[in-house]
Amino acid sequence: MKIAVVGTGYVGLVTGTCFAETGNKVTCVDIDETKVNKLKSGNITIYEPGLEKIFLRNIKENRLKFTTNLVDAVIDAEIIFLALPTPPGADGSADLKYVLGVADQLGKILSGYKVIVNKSTVPVGTADKVKAAIEKNYSGVFDVVSNPEFLREGVAVDDFMKPDRVVVGTKSESAKKLMSDLYAPFVRQGNPIIFMDERSSELTKYAANSFLATKISFMNEIAQLCERMGADVDMVRSGVGSDERIGKRFLFPGIGYGGSCFPKDVQALIMSSDEVDYDFEILKSVEKVNARQKLHIVQKIKTYFNNDLRGKHFSLWGLAFKPNTDDIREAPALVIIDSLIEAGATICAYDPEAIPNVKKQIGDKIKYAENQYEALVNADGLIIATEWSEFRTPDFEIMGNKIKSKIIFDGRNLFDVNKMNELGYYYKSIGRK
Known part of the structure; x- marks a missing residue:
């Protein structure tokens, strides 16, 4: 099939690459010219295990293309996926300006039957709004489908290629046929494609x-x-x-x-x-x-130091909100950092992937280490905020030689309590004796 994916963020890039992997011709479109040029040259813009390999393969096979021109992307496409940001507004509601803005543009350039698919996470009723936005400028036949993604960062490629289920919201038989054909290679082991109405899909x-x-x-x-x-x-x-x-x-x-x-x-x-x-x-x-809960470990730290963190220096392992990603959106580590700095402490952090993103967001508010052990030097304690695999079985002898005080506040319960006691650490974790 010929597919267009509008938006090359996390969802859009994974979606486009994985559809190309099953033989489809995919064109991804984005307004960010710098990002598009980077993708065209074979440089992936997100960290996701396993994605770069199939990304490069499908570019080489000419099944995966990138452009800033919406017309070029959708003119020959049978299915158009909208993988656009829906950021929360000040009141927490999803902002649909990007989705509806593209829908308005599509109405001016569509020709022939197309299926427009909301891949973004959108509020109930968005399919109706997208349809209305397109109909303002286009009187031809088309369908708007809800097809939410259920991708876990860190294992998104596996989730897409071998989904537990595929949810499709549409009442159109033509759209059902196209979506069934598109997803058939991904559900060969019998996992279901669940069809329902658009509003139920959005709520799902x-x-x-x-x-x-x-x-x-x-x-x-x-x-x-x-x-x-x-x-x-x-x-x-x-x-x-x-x-x-x-x-x-x-x-x-x-x-x-x-x-x-x-x-x-x-x-x-x-x-x-x-x-x-x-x-x-x-x-x-x-x-x-x-x-x-994000501040619970900070309270443990303050209690240990008698509510006086002035002049204290901490090592922080983990900045991403979870392992195997460089995503720091709403990461607990950032809340911990702000609270400790406000209390007068300093921090040296290490994360295998997320340091560049944290530097962009908070700059030099903290120091950054080249590896997990370097982060421990002169630290009054270690805080663990992300459960990266390399943190699970560290060299405790090196740790003991690097860290100033053998104190660990473990927000991810990585270590055995009894072992830490035997090694002479003051060890506080979550919900354990």
Whole structure:
């Protein structure tokens, strides 16, 4: 098939590259000329394990192209994917100006039957708005489809190539046929393509992410209870997660969720609920719990140092909101950094991928290390904010020689409590004795 993908951000680039990998002709379009030129020259613009290999292969095979010209991208396309930003407004609602702006342009250039697919995470009713925006300038036949993405940063290529399910919102039989043909190579093992109406599809994405955010916040609340009651959250998690009705995933306590999806989608669903006069109390609590949890480890640090962090210097391992990505959007580490600096502390941080993005955002507010051990030099304590694999089994002898004080505040529960005691560390984690 001939496919256009409008937007070359995280979702757009993964979507376009993976569709090209199954033999489709894909043209990705973006208004950022610098980014497009970089992509044309074979330089990938995001860090995502496994993506660069198939990105380069499909450019070489001439199945994946990039342009700044919307007309060139969509004129021959059978399916047009909108993978555009929907940033939260001041009130938390999703801003649709980019989606509707492109829809307005499409109305002026469409010819013949096309399927326009909302791949961005958008509020319920957006498909209707996109259709109306196109119809202002185009009277031909077309369909607007909702096809939300369920990609996890760090494993997005696997998620796209072998999806648990594909959700497609459309009532059009013509669109169903095209979308079925497009996704057939990805569901050969029998995972379903679930067809539903557009509004249900749009809500499905928000419901899925909000439910996962709720599981995370619930376990963080249980961790708070464990610390107060003398229980061990790892044991509780094991007992709870073995119930097949609940499952083992998203039950790990920590310092809160971040990233581009969960915070934004929870806020947007709360706002959408308010607009139809429904008070979504659970999600409002989830948001409150998550904000508090990001500062929980800071409170542990302040308690240990008798609420006086002036002149204290800390090593911080991890800046990305999760491992295997360079994404720092809503990252708990940034909240921790701001709080510690406000209290008078200094920080030296290390992250395998996210340092350039943090430098762009906060500059020289902190120091940056070349590796995890360099970050420990003269530190009054180590803070772990992201569970990168290389942090899980460090050389504790090197650590002990580098760090000024053998103190660790572990926001991701990476180490065994008893082992850390044996090694002579003061070790505080989340929800464990």
